[in-house]
Amino acid sequence: MxxxxxxxxxxxxxxxxxxxxxxxxxxxxxxxxxxxxxxxxxxxxxxxxxxxxxxxxxxxxxxxxxxxxxxxxxxxxxxxxxxxxxxxxxxxxxxxxxxxxxxIGSTSHASYICTSKIRTYENLKDIKKIPTYKIDLNSNDDLNYEKIGEFISKYHTCIIKPDNMTSSDYIYKIHSIDELIIKLEIYEKNNIKTILLQEYIDGKSCSVSIINTHTYFNVICINSQEIIDENNKILYHGCKTPIDHPLKNEIIKISKNITSQISGLYGFFGIDYIIKDNMVYLVEINSRFTTPFIVLSDIASENLTCSIIDGVLNDNLNQINLENNSGTFTKN
Structure with a gap:
């Protein structure tokens, strides 16, 4: 091999x-x-x-x-x-x-869908999604400030972010059209053309770590996400894994539904959520290895990478035991 x-x-x-x-x-x-x-x-x-x-x-x-x-x-x-x-x-x-x-991972088909957050939303049915307004800076037709203003007025506080970027750079909290226009200038300068305006859900951020094969689906764990608000700039700072969560069964059910709707999500990948008032909102799918893997590879009772390889190649999924351990990763 x-x-x-x-x-x-x-x-x-x-x-x-x-x-x-x-x-x-x-x-x-x-x-x-x-x-x-x-x-x-x-x-x-x-x-x-x-x-x-x-x-x-x-x-x-x-x-x-x-x-x-x-x-x-x-x-x-x-x-x-x-x-x-x-x-x-x-x-x-x-x-x-x-x-x-x-x-040893997701196919190009799954990657293509997950490359865009809005495309991911469009490919999923019966999943709770964050209310979203798409802004395309390549098209003047989408810069309807009246509609954008109505969206902001409806939700009062919004998040604005690129549609297709991995890093938490360029994610901002805004409250008005004037603030939005300032952020759009930043996106223009950095050649970011497709932007999402979303309702700000003041909840808890979490993610799930999944191993999926052609036959077997396993949520290894739920992870907390440390999200920092620095003067209305939203930054990812790290994670703790695993965590107990009162909505564990519901989160696993939703994650399995999402995975079943997007063909080609294989190997290790993650799904991000925001949870508020017992409602689980999908944020995005990361169709690749994600940060919690760093912690999980240390605390898992089995060799995690070799288990993933065995799962993808032989359609076999070993039980991943975390032995009641937990760990954290801080972005540095």
């Missing part, structure tokens, strides 16, 4: 995502180091070092796509983590699929 492993920010040295991404990469490689039957190559920026001599490290600085087009055909399987931004995850998935590399 020849396996390729990489994480996008650890190749492009992206400081916005590097804290989480690099640590997820290390967790995956540490798990794989326990299995002598897997031949692993991993990709990394020359400025970084993992320190696992058992595997072959290939330096790829800022030319991942061209490298994959030329070399990915040599591998049987691939585990990778990449952001949804600008279809990055989707495009990588397509290259791997076209080169007959089996992805």
């Amino acid at each position: 020849h396996l390729l492993v990489f994480e996008y920010s650890s190749i492009y040295y992206d400081n916005t995502l590097l804290s989480e991404g690099f640590n997820m990469l290390k967790s995956i490689l540490n798990d794989l180091a326990e299995d002598d039957n897997i031949n692993v190559d991993y990709l990394l920026n020359s400025k970084l070092s993992i320190g696992i001599n058992k595997f072959n490290c290939i330096t790829v600085d800022n030319n991942l796509i061209s490298w994959l087009k030329c070399n990915s055909y040599m591998y049987d399987y691939c585990i990778f983590i990449a952001p949804e931004d600008d279809y990055i995850q989707y495009n990588i998935s397509k290259i791997l699929e076209e080169n007959d590399v089996k992805i």
Whole structure:
């Protein structure tokens, strides 16, 4: 079994995502180091070092796509983590699929749907979603400030954020058209064209970590999310996992329904929610490894990465026991 492993920010040295991404990469490689039957190559920026001599490290600085087009055909399987931004995850998935590399994770189809939060909403039925107004800066038709003003007046406090970005950068709380116009100028300067205006749900943020195969579905755990409001800028600061939740059964039921409606969600992935007054609102689906994996790989009784590989390749899902442990990850 020849396996390729990489994480996008650890190749492009992206400081916005590097804290989480690099640590997820290390967790995956540490798990794989326990299995002598897997031949692993991993990709990394020359400025970084993992320190696992058992595997072959290939330096790829800022030319991942061209490298994959030329070399990915040599591998049987691939585990990778990449952001949804600008279809990055989707495009990588397509290259791997076209080169007959089996992805230990979601297909390009699932990635395409989850690349856009509004597209995700449009593909789901009977799921509680946050009231949303789409603003397309490429189209003057959508800049109807009368309708936008009505939306803000209806909900009083709103969240404005990019439709297709992974990082919590550029997420703001607003209360008026004037504040919205200021944020739209920021998006324009940063070439962000599709923006979502949503009702601000003053609830608790959480996520679920899932392993899914063709036959088996398992919510490994529910995770808390530490969300910080810094002068009306909303930032993700970290997570605690696992947590007990009074709506656990309802959250699992909703998560299974979501997963069943989007074909191709495989391997390890996460779904984010906001919960208020016992109502569970879908925020987004992350069709890839997510931050709680860093903690889970340490506290799980089984080798989590190898369990995921076994699940995807052999349609077999081992019971993941967290042994009453918990842990936290803080973005640094």
